[in-house]
Amino acid sequence: MAASSTAIYHATATAPVNIAVIKYWGKASTKLNTPTNSSLSVTLSQEDLRTITTASCSPSFESDALWLNGAVHDVSNARSQACFAELRALRKAKEDRDSSLPPLSTYKLHLISENNFPTAAGLASSAAGFAAFVRAIADLYELDENPTELSRIARQGSGSACRSLFGGFVAWEKGSRDDGYDSVAVQVAPESHWPTIRAAILVISDAKKGVSSTSGMQATVATSTLFPNRANVVVPARMEAMKKAIAERDFETFADLTMADSNSFHAVCLDTIPPIFYMNDASRAAVRVVEEINRCAGKKVAAYTFDAGPNAVIYYDESNQNIVLGALKKGTADVPGWSEKHLDINASLPDGFNETILTALSGNVSRVILTGVGSGPLKVPREQALIDEQGNPRPAQ
Numbered sequence: 001m002a003a004s005s006t007a008i009y010h011a012t013a014t015a016p017v018n019i020a021v022i023k024y025w026g027k028a029s030t031k032l033n034t035p036t037n038s039s040l041s042v043t044l045s046q047e048d049l050r051t052i053t054t055a056s057c058s059p060s061f062e063s064d065a066l067w068l069n070g071a072v073h074d075v076s077n078a079r080s081q082a083c084f085a086e087l088r089a090l091r092k093a094k095e096d097r098d099s100s101l102p103p104l105s106t107y108k109l110h111l112i113s114e115n116n117f118p119t120a121a122g123l124a125s126s127a128a129g130f131a132a133f134v135r136a137i138a139d140l141y142e143l144d145e146n147p148t149e150l151s152r153i154a155r156q157g158s159g160s161a162c163r164s165l166f167g168g169f170v171a172w173e174k175g176s177r178d179d180g181y182d183s184v185a186v187q188v189a190p191e192s193h194w195p196t197i198r199a200a201i202l203v204i205s206d207a208k209k210g211v212s213s214t215s216g217m218q219a220t221v222a223t224s225t226l227f228p229n230r231a232n233v234v235v236p237a238r239m240e241a242m243k244k245a246i247a248e249r250d251f252e253t254f255a256d257l258t259m260a261d262s263n264s265f266h267a268v269c270l271d272t273i274p275p276i277f278y279m280n281d282a283s284r285a286a287v288r289v290v291e292e293i294n295r296c297a298g299k300k301v302a303a304y305t306f307d308a309g310p311n312a313v314i315y316y317d318e319s320n321q322n323i324v325l326g327a328l329k330k331g332t333a334d335v336p337g338w339s340e341k342h343l344d345i346n347a348s349l350p351d352g353f354n355e356t357i358l359t360a361l362s363g364n365v366s367r368v369i370l371t372g373v374g375s376g377p378l379k380v381p382r383e384q385a386l387i388d389e390q391g392n393p394r395p396a397q
Ligand SMILES: Nc1ncnc2c1ncn2[C@@H]1O[C@H](COP(=O)(O)OP(=O)(O)OP(=O)(O)O)[C@@H](O)[C@H]1O
Pocket: 051, 068, 113, 114, 115, 118, 119, 120, 121, 122, 123, 124, 125, 126, 127, 128, 129, 130, 132, 133, 160, 212, 213, 214, 307, 308
């Protein structure tokens, strides 16, 4: 049956942010967007950070288009085009197998997307963004591919996006095939395996960063003499050790590896010519605060990690919430993010804490986001779609 020329098909999905504890930094192939090393991340709860995307298609749409946070966003770039092409090919194969299906693969796509956090501020917006992009179109097309198969597509949008197709603890295995086919994400453990992992994000700057991840990592691969050792020796060993720490819910080892890998990543950035600085004085103050919390606790109860920007992500286990959040609240009590949920956290420093360390942090944090490990992408009911009956964007409810 021919579809009416005004028929609008749509599906809506949300996708989470992930923050790596073993970092992806370096491309083996810029064309395929495959990495020089495997990486591993924690998926964060969508109650606090998420992208929501409605994918729609219709015979009446004239071109592919994306509205991001209410503004038209370019989709002519190779990354978005690669995702569109691969998803359409899968839908086309499905239509070829079943001629009763409407020919959605021939229609233009309209995507409407909203991030509930700053875009391009080192808060992994491209990860949640491309994961939601792929998941929503896969749902619209009723594709049967599993999240690992979809991660191969999301990877081409943005490398870290492949890990946002799953909840919990997720590895992106770099793969060995020349065509990138085995460079995909796999779940190392679901969120239910270690649900007490929490993350405190200190937003130090929500400005767009100076050097994009894409160009920064290419400069590192091209010029850093430290980099080959990181990619070929250090990270492969850390990947194994990190998987074991997660399997055993061994927070101290998880923390040691997380902090060491963040420092190694920022070290190769500094070793890049010209050097790339993502961390700033306030980031370094956050490192010192975490080190001081751990010293006072007599063990590793908190772990910092920094992506391609100054914001600190501090992982901790809920069992140590009072000592970790007590110190962080003492340093940032006046900033947004501490809600009624955290009234029971007493803003206090552990015994022996060197209070002068907090002064460099206070005043430099604009917002605190308190979250934890969470689920992978979720389907959103049709009535909450970000389009109206005519296919025009409308704000999230
Ligand atoms: N909801 C979305 N849908 C589609 N694309 C998105 C979405 N959100 C972000 N993006 C894409 O990701 C880009 C931002 O990615 P970029 O890598 O610069 O920053 P980031 O992801 O916040 O930081 P990083 O990945 O280094 O942690 C945006 O300009 C846009 O092209």
